[in-house]
Amino acid sequence: MIIDLGLTDYEQAYRAQLEFVARRKLGEIEDTLLITEHNPVFTIGRTGSKESLLVDEKVLAQKGIKVLSVDRGGDITFHGPGQLVAYPIIDLKASLCDLHRYLRYLEEAVILFLKRYSVAAGRITGKTGVWVQGRKIASLGIGASGWVTYHGLSININVDLSFFAMIYPCGMKSVETISLNRILGKNVAMDEAKRIFVAYFQKVFNLGDICYRDRRKTQVA
Numbered sequence: 161m162i163i164d165l166g167l168t169d170y171e172q173a174y175r176a177q178l179e180f181v182a183r184r185k186l187g188e189i190e191d192t193l194l195i196t197e198h199n200p201v202f203t204i205g206r207t208g209s210k211e212s213l214l215v216d217e218k219v220l221a222q223k224g225i226k227v228l229s230v231d232r233g234g235d236i237t238f239h240g241p242g243q244l245v246a247y248p249i250i251d252l253k254a255s256l257c258d259l260h261r262y263l264r265y266l267e268e269a270v271i272l273f274l275k276r277y278s279v280a281a282g283r284i285t286g287k288t289g290v291w292v293q294g295r296k297i298a299s300l301g302i303g304a305s306g307w308v309t310y311h312g313l314s315i316n317i318n319v320d321l322s323f324f325a326m327i328y329p330c331g332m333k334s335v336e337t338i339s340l341n342r343i344l345g346k347n348v349a350m351d352e353a354k355r356i357f358v359a360y361f362q363k364v365f366n367l368g369d370i371c372y373r374d375r376r377k378t379q380v381a
Contacts, residue, residue: 161189162358165196170203170228170239173247177310180249184308193361194247195354198239200225202327205301208235212328219326232311234288234301235331242318242339244353246361253307263288263300265364266313270298272360273315273353279343289330290315295338296329315357316340318347 165173173196183189202213202225212235213227220227239245248266256262267283270290274281274297281292290298303311316339324337341347 161192163192163194164354165194167197167199167241170198170201170226170230173198173245174230177247177249181305181308181310184249184251185306189249191251191365192249193358194249195358196245196247197241197243197350198245200238200240200323202227202236202238203230203232203301204228204236205230205232205234207233208331212236212331213326214328215326225323230311232301232303234299236327237299237301237314237329238319238323238327239314240319240323242316242320242341242350244315244317244350244357245312246314246357247312248309248361248365250309250365251307252304252309257307259302259304262309263302266300266302267298269357269361269364270313270315272364273357274340276356276360277340277344277348279340287330287332292338292343295336297338297340297343299330315353317350317353 165176176194180189180192180194200223204210252262267290271281279292281290281297284291288300289296298313298315300313301311302309316337318341319339321337321339329335329337
């Protein structure tokens with residue numbers, strides 16, 4: 161099941177993830193993919209710290225950006241409008257009790273998605289994520305509870321890249337970020353990007369027929 165949450169505050173989407181994880185553990189729902197865009201926020205994962213944040217609280221307040229510590233893997237990243245964020249709620253016990261392999265599957269879905277736009281993307285050994293000519297276009301940070309996944313990935317579609325200059329992305333000082341619209345020289349319709357990504361996600365994970373639900377006009381728990 162694919163559910164589009166629309167534009168959300170990070171905390172709002174996190175609560176939705178926990179709800180779906182609990183229901184997946186109980187067998188009340190099938191594997192589910194939550195898709196969203198977030199209002200501007202910096203999130204710091206389990207292995208990160210505020211040392212990778214390069215601006216002070218005054219600048220954050222002026223920009224209206226939150227900084228949240230979260231229970232995913234990885235260091236600091238930025239989420240904002242124009243970025244496609246995907247949170248798979250998948251029970252890995254059935255066929256894939258391997259989180260490292262799961263990460264590679266997520267990367268593969270992004271690589272295939274970008275190939276659809278004639279963008280050659282790939283991996284860099286020892287660095288999680290997806291890269292285009294050495295520049296990071298997609299970040300991954302996952303969590304799992306009882307082998308049911310949450311958190312996930314983000315792809316820079318039309319996002320304002322200037323926010324990444326306020327951090328060391330993923331805790332790496334030398335990382336340069338890029339977006340799909342910067343590569344193509346034009347904006348990409350987010351609804352189009354979502355549907356194309358969903359198709360390749362389904363292909364990689366072999367989830368069967370897609371049931372696409374749009375919850376942007378409804379309230380998320």
